[in-house]
Amino acid sequence: MGTGKRITLQQAAEIVKDGSSLTFSGFTIWRRPMAIVFELIRQQRRGLHLIEVNGGPHTEFLVGAGCVDIWESCWVGHELYGKYGANLSRKVGNKEIIVEDYSHAEMMFRFAAGAAGAPYAVTQTSLGTDIHNPEYDMLSRAGKRDGKRIPKQKYVFTDDPFYGAGPQVLVPAAKADIAIMCVQQVGEEGTVRVSGQYYSDPEAARTADITIVMAEEIVPEEYLRREADRNTITSFEVDYIVECPFGAHPTGMFGRYDVDGAFLKDFYGRTRTQEGFDDFAKEWITGLDHMSYLEKLGWPRMLTLKANTALNYSTCVKRGQ
Amino acid sequence: MGKEYANPEEYGLADLLCCAAAREVQDNEIVFAGTGLPMVAIMLAQKTHAPNLKLIFEAGTLDGRPPEIPTSVGDARCEMGASRASGLYDAFSIAQRGYVDLGFLGGAEVDEYGNVNTTCIGDYLAPDLRLTGSGGNPDINSFAKRTVFIMVHEKRRFTPKVSYITSPGWRVKKWPEGEFVHRRELYGAAYRGGPSAVISTAGVFRFDNETGRIYLDTCHPGKTPEEIREMCHFDLDISRVSGETLPPTREELHFIHDVLDPEQIFIPKVTKG
Numbered sequence: 001m002g003t004g005k006r007i008t009l010q011q012a013a014e015i016v017k018d019g020s021s022l023t024f025s026g027f028t029i030w031r032r033p034m035a036i037v038f039e040l041i042r043q044q045r046r047g048l049h050l051i052e053v054n055g056g057p058h059t060e061f062l063v064g065a066g067c068v069d070i071w072e073s074c075w076v077g078h079e080l081y082g083k084y085g086a087n088l089s090r091k092v093g094n095k096e097i098i099v100e101d102y103s104h105a106e107m108m109f110r111f112a113a114g115a116a117g118a119p120y121a122v123t124q125t126s127l128g129t130d131i132h133n134p135e136y137d138m139l140s141r142a143g144k145r146d147g148k149r150i151p152k153q154k155y156v157f158t159d160d161p162f163y164g165a166g167p168q169v170l171v172p173a174a175k176a177d178i179a180i181m182c183v184q185q186v187g188e189e190g191t192v193r194v195s196g197q198y199y200s201d202p203e204a205a206r207t208a209d210i211t212i213v214m215a216e217e218i219v220p221e222e223y224l225r226r227e228a229d230r231n232t233i234t235s236f237e238v239d240y241i242v243e244c245p246f247g248a249h250p251t252g253m254f255g256r257y258d259v260d261g262a263f264l265k266d267f268y269g270r271t272r273t274q275e276g277f278d279d280f281a282k283e284w285i286t287g288l289d290h291m292s293y294l295e296k297l298g299w300p301r302m303l304t305l306k307a308n309t310a311l312n313y314s315t316c317v318k319r320g321q
Numbered sequence: 322m323g324k325e326y327a328n329p330e331e332y333g334l335a336d337l338l339c340c341a342a343a344r345e346v347q348d349n350e351i352v353f354a355g356t357g358l359p360m361v362a363i364m365l366a367q368k369t370h371a372p373n374l375k376l377i378f379e380a381g382t383l384d385g386r387p388p389e390i391p392t393s394v395g396d397a398r399c400e401m402g403a404s405r406a407s408g409l410y411d412a413f414s415i416a417q418r419g420y421v422d423l424g425f426l427g428g429a430e431v432d433e434y435g436n437v438n439t440t441c442i443g444d445y446l447a448p449d450l451r452l453t454g455s456g457g458n459p460d461i462n463s464f465a466k467r468t469v470f471i472m473v474h475e476k477r478r479f480t481p482k483v484s485y486i487t488s489p490g491w492r493v494k495k496w497p498e499g500e501f502v503h504r505r506e507l508y509g510a511a512y513r514g515g516p517s518a519v520i521s522t523a524g525v526f527r528f529d530n531e532t533g534r535i536y537l538d539t540c541h542p543g544k545t546p547e548e549i550r551e552m553c554h555f556d557l558d559i560s561r562v563s564g565e566t567l568p569p570t571r572e573e574l575h576f577i578h579d580v581l582d583p584e585q586i587f588i589p590k591v592t593k594g
Contacts, residue, residue: 027380027409030395053409054456075456079356079393080586089451092441099451101440104379105413105460112410123417124511126459128493128504129436130486136445157496159509166509196397197381198408254397261392313397320584 003189005241009290012212012242013039016178021049021149023111023174023208024058025181026251027199029079029259032058033182033214035247038285038293041065049149051176053107053200055085057251057264061285063087063097064277070139072100074107081261082268087277100138100154103131106171111200113173114207120156120170127167132157149175179208182248183232184256186213187221190238193231196254196312205233214242216256246294246302257305258314326568329542333591334522337541338471339365339577340569341520342425345469350422351375353412353461356393358471358587359425361577364390368576377415379457381408390582413457416464419513424461424468430483433535433555434501435490435516435528437462437470438483445485458488463508467517474521479553491515491533503533523549525566534558539566 013036016022026032037058040048048068050059055076062068064087076085091097102110109121130136137154144150151172158168181201185193192213194201205211213233218241224231250267252259271277288296304316335358342362346352348371354363364387367374376385378394384404391398400406415421428437429452439458443449462468472478486494492501505512515533519526525539536558537549546559569577582588 027395028393030380030393055454073454075454077453079395084451084453092448092451095447101454103455103459104409104457105417105464108409108413124508125417125463126455126489127463127507127511128486128489128495128502129459130440130445130494131455131459132496133445133494133499134497163510165511167507167511196400197395197406199380199395200409202408203410252395252397258397259392307397311397311401318584319392320582320586 005188005190005239006218007240007242009035009039009242009244012036012180012214012240013043013045015210015212015240016040016045016048018045019047019049020177021051021175023050023052023176023179023204025179025183025199025201025204026056026248027197028054028056028075028077029081029251029264031182031199031248031253032056032251033180033247034058034061034249034251035244035290036180036212036214036242037061038290040067041281041285051174053111053204054104057267060085060087060267060271063091064271065281068097070098070100070144072102074102074104078264078268081259081264086268086272090272090274098138098142098144101131101136102171107174108200108203110171110174111203111207113171114175115203118173120172122168122170124168127169132169174207176208177210179204179211181205181211181213182253183213183215184253185217185219185224186215186238186241187219187224187235188241189221190235190241191221191224191231192233192238193224198232202233205237210240211238212240212242213238214244214247216245216247216253218243244290247290249297255307255309255312257302257307258317260301260305261319323571325571327571327574329568331591332569332574333589335588336569336574336577336591337566338520338522339588340573341525341566342469342471343369343573344567345518346371346374346423349373351377351420353377353379353416353421353424353465354394355379355426355457357427361390361581361587362425364581365573365576368580369573377412377421379409379412381412382406383411383415390586392586413460416461419464421461421465422467424465426458426461426468426470426488428458428470428472428488430478430480431470431472431519432480432483432490434492434533435519435535436483436486436493437488437490438485440485440487442484455487462488462516463511464513466514468515469517470519472519472521474523474552476552476554479555481555489515491528523552536561538563541566542568
C-alpha cells in the first residue's frame with residue numbers, strides 16, 4: 001500500500017530550507033544520514049542551525065561546506081579516525097559560526113523534554129563547570145534568543161522544590177524543524193526498525209516537526225507489524241521515507257556495514273584548510289550523485305565494509321595499524 | 322602465562338597505562354567506558370581480577386561483554402553479549418540515578434583540583450584551538466562515584482588554570498559569580514564523589530580527601546618525583562609518593578595483545594630487541 005511518503009534524495013534535501021534547524025539520527029561515526037547531507041551540500045543550503053545530541057562527520061561536512069550558522073551540541077570529531085572537528089575548529093576561530101556548548105547528558109535530556117512536549121528538563125550534571133558560565137552563552141551574545149525556536153535563556157539554576165535535594169539546573173527543550181534519520185529498515189507507512197543501539201533516535205524523531213527517514217531498504221509495513229515489539233519509531237511520527245543503500249557511508253551501520261575509517265582519516269587529514277575542504281568536496285560530493293558516489297567507492301571497498309550477518313560487523317575491514 | 326611482572330623491554334608506555342587503569346577497577350563495580358585505551362583497560366580488568374564488573378558504553382550498551390574490542394562506543398561490537406542494547410537516554414539516566422561506580426575519561430588539560438578541559442585552548446571567546454567539546458566527560462564525572470583520567474603528560478597540560486572547565490574537579494565554580502567552592506557544596510544530594518586518579522604518561526596522581534588537591538602517588542619506571550614535579554606548571558606535592566607504578570604482568574600483556582587488541586587499534590605492540 002502506498003502512502004505518498006516515499007520521496008527521492010533530492011526531494012528530501014529540498015524539504016530543508018535556508019535557515020532550517022536540523023537534527024539527525026546516529027552517534028558520532030555511526031548511522032549518520034550522509035547521502036542527504038551530501039545532497040544538502042550540492043544544493044548549497046545556507047544558514048542552517050544544527051541542534052544535536054552529538055556531532056560527527058555529517059556535522060563536519062555541513063560546516064566545512066558553509067551550510068551552518070549555528071551548532072548547538074556537545075562534541076564533534078571522528079573518534080579514532082580524527083581527533084576533533086577540524087572544520088568546526090577553523091570556523092570557530094574565524095568567528096564564522098556560533099557554537100553553543102552543552103554537556104552530552106544535557107543535550108540528551110533537552111531532546112527527551114522536546115520529545116515529551118515539556119518545555120524543559122531538570123538535571124544535576126556539569127554543575128560548577130564553564131558550560132554553565134553565563135559569559136559563555138553565545139546565542140545570547142549574538143542576540144539570537146527569541147524565545148521561539150531558540151530558548152530565552154541557556155540555563156536556569158534552581159533548588160529542588162520537592163525533596164530538598166539541593167542545586168538543580170533546568171535545560172530548555174530542544175526544538176528542531178526537521179529530523180533526518182538513517183536506519184536499516186522503514187515500512188511503507190513509516191514504521192522504523194532500528195537494529196542495534198538506537199542512540200537518541202526516538203527522541204530526535206519525535207522532537208522535530210518534520211521527520212525524514214532514509215533507510216537501507218523500504219520493506220512491507222506488514223512485515224514490520226508482525227513483531228511490533230522490535231520497532232523503534234511509530235509510523236505516524238514519520239513524514240517522509242527515502243530508500244538509499246549505503247546512505248550512511250562513510251559512517252557505519254549495525255548489521256549492514258562498518259565505518260570506513262580510511263575515508264574519515266583522509267577527510268580529517270585533508271580538510272584542515274578551506275582549500276582542502278573544497279578539493280575534497282569537488283572529489284567526493286559536487287558533480288556526483290549517490291550512485292556515482294558508490295561507483296567511485298567501488299564494490300571491493302564496499303564488500304570489505306559489509307557486515308558479517310551473524311556478527312553484525314565486518315570481519316574483513318582493517319581497523320588497526 | 323605467569324602473573325610475574327614483565328621486564329622493561331617487554332612492554333610499552335600504552336601497556337603500562339592500560340594496566341594501571343585496569344587496576345583502578347574493583348570486582349562487581351559498574352564502570353562507564355569511553356572510546357580508546359579505557360575500553361581496553363576495562364576489558365582487561367574483566368579478563369583478570371574483576372570478572373563480574375558491569376560495563377556501560379555511553380551510546381547505549383548496558384552490561385556489555387564484547388568478545389573483541391569495539392572501535393568506538395557506537396560500534397556494533399559493543400553489544401555482543403550485552404544485557405541490553407538501547408540508547409543514550411538509558412545510559413545517562415542510569416548514571417544520574419547513581420548506579421555508576423567508576424568512569425574512565427580523558428582530557429587535554431587538568432588543574433591541581435582535577436578540573437579538566439576538553440573544549441578549547443586559549444580564551445573560549447576567541448580560542449587558539451577548538452577541541453572536540455565536552456562529550457559525556459562532565460556527565461560521567463558528575464554522576465560516578467569515582468573517575469579516573471588518562472592523559473598525555475606535557476607541562477602545558479598540567480596547569481594551575483585550565484582554559485575552560487569542561488569537567489568538574491574537587492573545587493569548582495559557583496555561578497553566577499564563578500567563585501571556587503568545594504564540589505560537595507554544589508552537588509547537594511547528588512554528590513557522590515569525584516576524580517580519584519589521573520594516570521599520565523609520567524605517573525599516577527591522586528587527590529587529598531580533605532582539600533581535593535592533587536599529589537603524586539607513583540612514578541612510572543625511569544621517572545623521579547622531582548622530574549615529574551618539573552613537568553607540572555603548578556606546585557606538585559611529591560611528599561606522599563608511595564613508589565614506582567607496577568609494570569604489566571605477562572598475563573596482562575597476553576590479554577592485551579593476543580585477546581583484546583591483536584589488531585593494535587589502541588595499543589601498539591612493542592617489538593623486542
